Amino acid sequence: MRLKDKKIGFAVTGSHCTLDAIFPEIDKLIAEGAEIYPVISPSIDLTNTRYGDAIEWKTKLVKSTGRKLINSITGAEPLGPSNLLDAYVIAPCTGNTMAKLSCGITDTPVLMGAKAHLRNQKPLIIAVSTNDGLGFNAKNIGILLSTKNIYFVPFGQDNPFSKPNSLVAKMELLTQTVIAALENRQLQPVLINLAKEEFEFRR
Numbered sequence: 001m002r003l004k005d006k007k008i009g010f011a012v013t014g015s016h017c018t019l020d021a022i023f024p025e026i027d028k029l030i031a032e033g034a035e036i037y038p039v040i041s042p043s044i045d046l047t048n049t050r051y052g053d054a055i056e057w058k059t060k061l062v063k064s065t066g067r068k069l070i071n072s073i074t075g076a077e078p079l080g081p082s083n084l085l086d087a088y089v090i091a092p093c094t095g096n097t098m099a100k101l102s103c104g105i106t107d108t109p110v111l112m113g114a115k116a117h118l119r120n121q122k123p124l125i126i127a128v129s130t131n132d133g134l135g136f137n138a139k140n141i142g143i144l145l146s147t148k149n150i151y152f153v154p155f156g157q158d159n160p161f162s163k164p165n166s167l168v169a170k171m172e173l174l175t176q177t178v179i180a181a182l183e184n185r186q187l188q189p190v191l192i193n194l195a196k197e198e199f200e201f202r203r
Helices: 016-031 042-046 054-065 073-079 095-102 109-118 138-145 171-181
Strands: 007-012 035-040 087-093 124-130 150-152 167-169
Touching: 007 016, 007 054, 007 109, 016 035, 016 054, 016 087, 016 124, 016 171, 035 042, 035 054, 035 109, 042 054, 073 109, 087 095, 087 109, 087 167, 087 171, 095 109, 095 124, 095 138, 109 124, 124 171, 138 150, 150 171, 167 171
Parallel strands: 007 035, 007 087, 087 124, 124 150
Antiparallel strands: 124 167
16 A cells, blocks of 8 residues: 555545546545545535535545545644645646635635645645636646646646647546655656547648
């Protein structure tokens, strides 16, 4: 078990269409010996969507991790002073969360947890899921890629022709990314091809 006794914060933000993909990864982390501490954004805490009701997602997170959800800024702040966590994951990480993180804004439990954790010089892992990763958020991804102690789950364009600015992490690589990050390494390659389409040159 490569993560035996490691304590990992697992923060979830409101890319509701990708929430199903995180639960197999939580199971993998636990199978590797990790203890998971779930943190949720207000969007996960309060918003019902066509992908599921808030109470369903929250119940599933509690069952998967076996721990009470951290859903307030005051609940997340002690993660720093207590030096509790070995790593902190944000998956999925929306463009909104990345933009705020890159600007030092801490107005949600997820962002407070990230700020509190980073003060201890330990790895923060981002699994991006945003429709504007190659648009408004491109600069924020660049800032975070070049920031000490921040690592990315390898990501790529999921639908380059219909949504050319959209970027999504390959969630199946999350556990490997965490293991590498705990060794102060970025899992490579960072940029991968997720698209089913072949390269197409259009006039």
